[in-house]
Amino acid sequence: MVSGIHARCALLGLLLASLCQSAMAHHGWSGNSAGDIELTGVVESGVSLAGPHGTMQIRDAEGQLWDITLAPGPRTHRAGLKENTIPVGATVTVHGQRNADEERHEAKVRRVIWDGTEFNVYPSR
Amino acid sequence: MYEAMLWLEGSALAESLRGLGVWSYGIINLLHILGIGTLFGAVLILDLRLLGTWSSITVATIARPTVPLAACGFVVAVCSGVSMFSINATEYHGNPFFYIKLPTLLVALINIGVVMRMAAWRRAVVGEATQPGDRRALAVAGSVSLLLWLVVLSCGRMIGYW
Numbered sequence: 162m163v164s165g166i167h168a169r170c171a172l173l174g175l176l177l178a179s180l181c182q183s184a185m186a187h188h189g190w191s192g193n194s195a196g197d198i199e200l201t202g203v204v205e206s207g208v209s210l211a212g213p214h215g216t217m218q219i220r221d222a223e224g225q226l227w228d229i230t231l232a233p234g235p236r237t238h239r240a241g242l243k244e245n246t247i248p249v250g251a252t253v254t255v256h257g258q259r260n261a262d263e264e265r266h267e268a269k270v271r272r273v274i275w276d277g278t279e280f281n282v283y284p285s286r
Numbered sequence: 287m288y289e290a291m292l293w294l295e296g297s298a299l300a301e302s303l304r305g306l307g308v309w310s311y312g313i314i315n316l317l318h319i320l321g322i323g324t325l326f327g328a329v330l331i332l333d334l335r336l337l338g339t340w341s342s343i344t345v346a347t348i349a350r351p352t353v354p355l356a357a358c359g360f361v362v363a364v365c366s367g368v369s370m371f372s373i374n375a376t377e378y379h380g381n382p383f384f385y386i387k388l389p390t391l392l393v394a395l396i397n398i399g400v401v402m403r404m405a406a407w408r409r410a411v412v413g414e415a416t417q418p419g420d421r422r423a424l425a426v427a428g429s430v431s432l433l434l435w436l437v438v439l440s441c442g443r444m445i446g447y448w
Binding site: 209210211212213233234235237238 | 303304308309310311312315373374377446
């Protein structure tokens, strides 16, 4: 009886673990799988490091506003990109991956270039 | 709903949290996990007991530590949850997991109110002799509670993956 309960607990644990694994696969970059993108634009709202990821907004030459997702706050900060590093109105170039949803103008970026300085928020990617 | 999110995002609470530095979100997130761990751990033990596990331990004995622990965990989870939500509230607009989580949380709280009024629970928690049907009633209460909290927990975790 006792071993039966243990076996069922183990099975439930395995099931939960496998659910978590499939969920983890969705984390990170898989939502931004619409291919590599390089964008140049003018900073409209500066870097914010308050949320789960750093963010900024830039407007490209066609006038399209892009939501830029950076690394998590501490990581972006460590890459040298702080909240007041790049002034609003500056022109920046970002390299990253566009959101899989073509309707959304959002890109998760690994590199931000401003005034000859590179901020590699995801250097290994 | 979107207006409420906008208001919260612009509130003094959100503003001051944003100014706390790059680690603040991570720390609030940590507190949220701590709250959830305390709450769900306590709920799991109590509900499994109501379902008939560890029947050699009385419900009264198990309820003594688990009920206040769950309440403390809940308070920590709500405070940290509201804080995290406020930082970028409008981001959650249209997130189905968020829209399932909140009403289910409400139902889970109502369920607590209902269980506390159940005669079977009242007898069990003071250690009075059980009456016919008590065990079954408590088992139903335990399974409903466990199911609701599992939905809240799962939806909460999945919000970030939407």
